[in-house]
Structure formats: C-alpha cells, structure tokens
Amino acid sequence: MTQPAAAPVVQRVDSEHRYEILVDGVTAGLTEYRDRDEQRVFYHTETGEAFAGQGLASALVRQALDDVRASGKRVVPVCPYVAKFLKKHEEFADITAPVTPEVLKWLKGVLAH
Structure with missing residues (x-):
C-alpha cells in the first residue's frame, strides 16, 4: 500500500524574494516578488513541468x-x-494596487542588480 502524498506546503523564502510550493519536500513551483515600500510586486510565477x-x-x-x-x-x-x-478572485481586490509605469521602471532597475 502506497503512502498518500502529503499536502503541498507554501513557504515564503525572504532571502530569495519568493514563495515556494513544496510537494513531498520538492519545490514544485514558485512566485517571485520584490517589496517596494508597502507594496509586494509579483513579477514571475512558474511550476515545474512534472507538477503542471x-x-x-x-x-x-x-x-x-x-x-x-x-x-x-x-x-x-x-x-x-x-x-x-x-481577475478571477475579487476577494483580493482590496489589497490590489495598479501596475504603473513607475513600478515597472523601478522593478527593471531592481532586477538589473
């Protein structure tokens, strides 16, 4: 009899500026961010092919x-x-800020370093 898979675990990894989702201890996906004052700017999300x-x-x-x-x-x-x-989950509308040219310019500068 095989063991049931453990529930996926999400953890914030501040040193890497990302959140990871782990399945059986293996990183299955991540979403990357940078903090700008009171904003958390998410710029990339991916999952591993094996977990799609x-x-x-x-x-x-x-x-x-x-x-x-x-x-x-x-x-x-x-x-x-x-x-x-x-767009699908309006329950987060109250914490969503617009993507502005200033944010995009700032992000480009931060990621260039």
Whole structure:
C-alpha cells in the first residue's frame, strides 16, 4: 500500500524574494516578488513541468496573497499569472494596487542588480 502524498506546503523564502510550493519536500513551483515600500510586486510565477495541471500555481498564489494581506502590504500584479488570478478572485481586490509605469521602471532597475 502506497503512502498518500502529503499536502503541498507554501513557504515564503525572504532571502530569495519568493514563495515556494513544496510537494513531498520538492519545490514544485514558485512566485517571485520584490517589496517596494508597502507594496509586494509579483513579477514571475512558474511550476515545474512534472507538477503542471495540478492546481499548484493557484494554491501557491492564493497563499502568497493571504500572506501579503496579513503583512498589511498591497499586491502589484506585474506577473501575468498573478494578474489573471486576481481577475478571477475579487476577494483580493482590496489589497490590489495598479501596475504603473513607475513600478515597472523601478522593478527593471531592481532586477538589473
């Protein structure tokens, strides 16, 4: 009899500026961010090919957004996946800030270093 798979675990990894979702201890996906004052700017989300189609990206982003809400910050969805998720999940509208040219310029500068 095989052991049931453990529930995926989401963790924030501040040193890497990202949230990771782990399945049986293996990183199955991540969403990357940078903090700008009281904003958490999400710019990239991915899941490993072996984990595609399991709803892990959605679970990852939902838990990341719950964490952002708990921290008192606002979400800036530069990442297309996070933006799409927010369009479907209006319960996060109160913590969503617009993507502006200033944010994009700032992010480009931060990521260049």
